[in-house]
Amino acid sequence: xxxxxxxxxxxxxxxxxxxxxxxxxxxxxxxxxxxxxxxxxxxxxxxxxxxxxxxxxxxxxxxxxxxxxxxxxxxxxxxxxxxxxxxxxxxxxxxxxxxxxxxxxxxxxxxxxxxx
Amino acid sequence: xxxxxxxxxxxxxxxxxxxxxxxxxxxxxxxxxxxxxxxxxxxxxxxxxxxxxxxxxxxxxxxxxxxxxxxxxxxxxxxxxxxxxxxxxxxxxxxxxxxxxxxxxxxxxxxxxxxxxxxxxxxxxxxxxxxxxxxxxxxxxxxxxxxxxxxxxxxxxxxxxxxxxxxxxxxxxxxxxxxxxxxxxxxxxxxxxxxxxxxxxxxxxxxxxxxxxxxxxxxxxxxxxxxxxxxxxxxxxxxxxxxxxxxxxxxxxxxxxxxxxxxxxxxxxxxxxxxxxxxxxxxxxxxxxxxxxxxxxxxxxxxxxxxxxxxxxxxxxxxxxxxxxxxxxxxxxxxxxxxxxxxx
Numbered sequence: 001x002x003x004x005x006x007x008x009x010x011x012x013x014x015x016x017x018x019x020x021x022x023x024x025x026x027x028x029x030x031x032x033x034x035x036x037x038x039x040x041x042x043x044x045x046x047x048x049x050x051x052x053x054x055x056x057x058x059x060x061x062x063x064x065x066x067x068x069x070x071x072x073x074x075x076x077x078x079x080x081x082x083x084x085x086x087x088x089x090x091x092x093x094x095x096x097x098x099x100x101x102x103x104x105x106x107x108x109x110x111x112x113x114x115x116x
Numbered sequence: 117x118x119x120x121x122x123x124x125x126x127x128x129x130x131x132x133x134x135x136x137x138x139x140x141x142x143x144x145x146x147x148x149x150x151x152x153x154x155x156x157x158x159x160x161x162x163x164x165x166x167x168x169x170x171x172x173x174x175x176x177x178x179x180x181x182x183x184x185x186x187x188x189x190x191x192x193x194x195x196x197x198x199x200x201x202x203x204x205x206x207x208x209x210x211x212x213x214x215x216x217x218x219x220x221x222x223x224x225x226x227x228x229x230x231x232x233x234x235x236x237x238x239x240x241x242x243x244x245x246x247x248x249x250x251x252x253x254x255x256x257x258x259x260x261x262x263x264x265x266x267x268x269x270x271x272x273x274x275x276x277x278x279x280x281x282x283x284x285x286x287x288x289x290x291x292x293x294x295x296x297x298x299x300x301x302x303x304x305x306x307x308x309x310x311x312x313x314x315x316x317x318x319x320x321x322x323x324x325x326x327x328x329x330x331x332x333x334x335x336x337x338x339x340x341x342x343x344x345x346x347x348x349x350x351x352x353x354x355x356x357x358x359x360x361x362x363x364x365x366x367x368x369x370x371x372x373x374x375x376x377x378x379x380x381x382x383x384x385x386x387x388x389x390x391x392x393x394x395x396x397x398x399x400x401x402x403x404x405x406x407x408x409x410x411x412x413x414x415x416x417x418x419x420x421x422x423x424x425x426x427x428x429x430x431x432x433x434x435x436x437x438x439x440x441x442x443x444x445x446x447x448x449x450x451x452x453x454x455x456x457x458x459x460x
Contacts, residue, residue, distance in 0.1 A: 031117050031119055056123050058119060058121050069206055080251060080252050081251025106209065110118060111119050113117060116142060
C-alpha cells in the first residue's frame with residue numbers, strides 16, 4: 001500500500017513536470033549565453049574594448065543610427081564610464097556609423113524559453 | 117525568446133506566442149538595465165524610511181504575515197515598439213513582444229507603508245532595487261506618485277503561482293496596474309516616501325513623454341514632456357493566416373490592453389480603416405489585464421489584404437493610426453497591421 005502510494009506520488013510529480021516543461025527547439029541556446037560578434041573593420045577592437053564591459057554586441061548590432069546619433073551615443077557612454085581614448089573616439093564613431101547606419105538590418109537571436 | 121541583449125539580459129516574446137490569457141513565466145519578456153545581484157534571502161530586508169513616523173525593516177517572512185492580495189494585469193515595457201518609430205531611435209529595438217499579462221501575488225503597498233506610518237508631507241514613493249549600475253552609469257532610481265502606489269500597487273513575491281523568478285525581480289518587485297514597466301521596480305530593497313519626486317537621469321531625462329504631439333524627428337525640450345505613467349490603449353494581432361483563399365473564413369486573434377481598467381471594443385478593418393467590424397472579446401478579464409479577442413475574417417478578393425486592428429478602452433480612448441513620435445521611443449500604439457496573401 002505504502003509502495004503504491006509512493007509510486008502514485010512519483011507518477012503525479014512526473015505528470016506535473018511534463019505539463020510544466022514547454023516545448024522548444026533544443027538546438028537553440030539558453031538566453032544570455034551566446035552573444036553576437038562585431039564585423040571586422042578598422043575600429044572594431046576599440047569598439048569592443050569600449051562597449052563589452054557593460055553589454056553584449058547584440059545591443060550594437062540592432063542599432064540603425066546616423067553618424068550624428070552615434071556621436072551623441074558614444075559621448076553619452078563616455079560620460080557614463082566607457083573607456084575610449086581621445087584619439088580613438090572618431091575611429092569608434094566612424095566604425096559604428098559605417099556598420100550600424102540607418103540601413104542596418106537586425107534579426108534578434110532566437111533562444112530557448114527563459115530558464116531553459 | 118528573441119534576445120535583444122546578451123548581458124544584461126533583455127529578451128522579447130515572439131508575438132505569435134502571446135496567445136495565452138496568462139503569459140507563462142518562461143515566455144515573459146525580460147527587461148534589465150544592469151546585471152542583477154541575486155540577494156541572499158536569509159539576509160534580505162525591505163527597508164521603509166523617509167517621510168514616515170517609524171522606519172521599519174521587513175523580512176520576507178514579515179511581508180508574508182500581511183494580508184495577501186492578487187492582481188492579474190499587463191506589464192509592458194515603456195519602450196515596447198521603439199523599433200517601429202520613424203525616424204529611428206537609439207536603445208533596445210523592441211518590436212511587439214515586450215509585453216505580457218500575469219497574475220501577481222503579494223501584499224498591498226499601502227499595508228506595508230501603514231506599518232511605518234506615512235506622513236502627510238509625502239507625495240512620492242522613491243524606489244530602490246539592489247541592482248547596481250557599472251562605472252559612472254546613473255543608478256536606476258525611480259519614484260511613483262504616492263497616491264497611485266497607495267491606491268492599487270502591490271509588492272509581488274509570486275508570479276503566475278510560483279515564486280517570483282530572479283529575472284523578474286526576486287524576491288520582491290513593484291506591480292503598478294495600468295502603468296508602464298519603468299515603475300515596476302525589480303529586486304526591491306527600499307521604499308522611501310518623500311515630498312518630492314526622485315531626481316536623476318531615469319526621472320528627469322528618460323521615461324518622459326511629450327505633453328503635445330510634435331514633428332517626428334524633432335526632439336522635445338524637458339518642459340514639453342512629463343513622466344510616462346499610464347499605458348496607452350493598444351491591440352496586436354498574434355494569430356492570422358499568412359495565405360488565405362477568397363470566400364473562406366479564417367480566425368484572426370490577438371490581445372488588447374490599456375492604462376484604463378478595461379477594453380470596450382476591438383475592431384478589425386481590411387479596407388485601410390474605412391470600415392471597421394467588431395471582434396469578439398474573451399470573457400476572461402480583471403482590471404488592467406489584457407483582453408484576448410478573436411475575429412472571423414472572410415477575404416473577398418484575391419490580392420494582398422492588409423488587415424488592421426484597433427482597440428477602444430473603457431474611457432473611450434481609441435487606438436490611433438499613428439503613434440506620437442518621441443525621442444526615446446516610448447508607448448508605441450499605432451494600429452497593428454498584417455498582410456495576408458489572398459488567392460481566388
